[in-house]
Amino acid sequence: MHICLWSPMQRGTFDISTPGAHSCYHKIAPCGNINSSSSSPRTSLVAGSKHKVEFQQNLNHYYTIKPGTIDISFAVGLNPSENDFTVIHSLSDYNAMNQITQTNFSVEINLPNQPCDECVLRVRYLSNNPLEDDHGTVFHQCSDIKLTQTLINIKRKDKEQEKRVESMNKERQEDPHDCCIPESYVNSFFHIIPAIDFRSEGVIYYDKKAKQMRVTVVNNGGRGNTTYDGLFHMWMNFTSGKQYYYNYRNGTCDLYGLDYWNDWCFGNKYNQSSFWFDKMKNTSPVY
Structure with a gap:
């Protein structure tokens, strides 16, 4: 958004x-x-x-x-x-x-x-x-x-990058591993961004039949109350269209509106490959 x-x-x-x-x-x-x-x-x-x-x-x-x-x-x-x-x-x-x-x-x-x-x-x-x-x-x-303006102002094509993209696109077309996660699923995760000394970890709970998700995340130890160092719980009910975002340390709970439910899937069949093969140098999700 x-x-x-x-x-x-x-x-x-x-x-x-x-x-x-x-x-x-x-x-x-x-x-x-x-x-x-x-x-x-x-x-x-x-x-x-x-x-x-x-x-x-x-x-x-x-x-x-x-x-x-x-x-x-x-x-x-x-x-x-x-x-x-x-x-x-x-x-x-x-x-x-x-x-x-x-x-x-x-x-x-x-x-x-x-x-x-x-x-x-x-x-x-x-x-x-x-x-x-x-x-x-x-x-x-x-x-x-x-x-x-500079003395040398020539627009060059990055041939090496083009070759990498061409190779990845070929792999994408030939990849037989399109898949979706199980209908009920629990997964632990961690995420590190060295450039800003950031680390987050937590647990994701996924329930396709109920169309609900829950996420618990701890950022940088979770001793503070900001998105950089806090502890958060998120509850998502896609039937009601509501998501609650709870800051454990300061006891506040914010209400967000949800979009449509999406099955958690990967690969070309599910339109989840082109994002990764675009010419991006880095993506860093922060929950």
């Missing part, structure tokens, strides 16, 4: 301390109803170079019937219109099996080889999910940038 962008830094306020953060919710095209000015902060990048766009899908709204996409686009101008944007990279949404999932992305792109003093880099989450259609189903985040 929500999406936040920090490289380059988004317009307006920035906060990813909690799932469903207000600063990650901007639906009005083309830039979430946040305009820029000539005095707005602007990130300077080199035209024609590579850049890692870093952002977070602050809530996940995977829609089984018509899975969504995340795209990165570019436009010249201070406040360009929707028609001015050109998509330069796109990747598939993925089934996180939990709406309250904060997933970090680091996507390397080739910047346009056209210097500009005022231009915009945008990340969109096109969820396609009808349950998110309050002001449309697309979420926007724009960054004001400047592209500078």
Whole structure:
């Protein structure tokens, strides 16, 4: 649902301390109803170079019937219109099996080889999910940038990367291991992000017949009360459409609305391969 962008830094306020953060919710095209000015902060990048766009899908709204996409686009101008944007990279949404999932992305792109003093880099989450259609189903985040000229400004193709993608696509087509987990399932997990000294661990309870899930997660020891170091319990009832998010340390319980139930499956048959084979350098789910 929500999406936040920090490289380059988004317009307006920035906060990813909690799932469903207000600063990650901007639906009005083309830039979430946040305009820029000539005095707005602007990130300077080199035209024609590579850049890692870093952002977070602050809530996940995977829609089984018509899975969504995340795209990165570019436009010249201070406040360009929707028609001015050109998509330069796109990747598939993925089934996180939990709406309250904060997933970090680091996507390397080739910047346009056209210097500009005022231009915009945008990340969109096109969820396609009808349950998110309050002001449309697309979420926007724009960054004001400047592209500078250099002596050598040649847009190169990464042949090695293309070969890797070609090889992985071939493996994907030939992979016979598409599968779904059992109807009733319990699984322990742990997740580590060395760059920010983060570790989480917990247990997932999955019940397809009842269409319910429960997740217990401990972040960095669970002695604090934030998403970085807290202990949390999540109860998901897809029949009622409610998800409770309980912070054990401070005793607060937040109510979230759920999207449609998705079977927990893997592979091409279930549209869960293209996400992993897109040209992404890193993804880091944080529960």
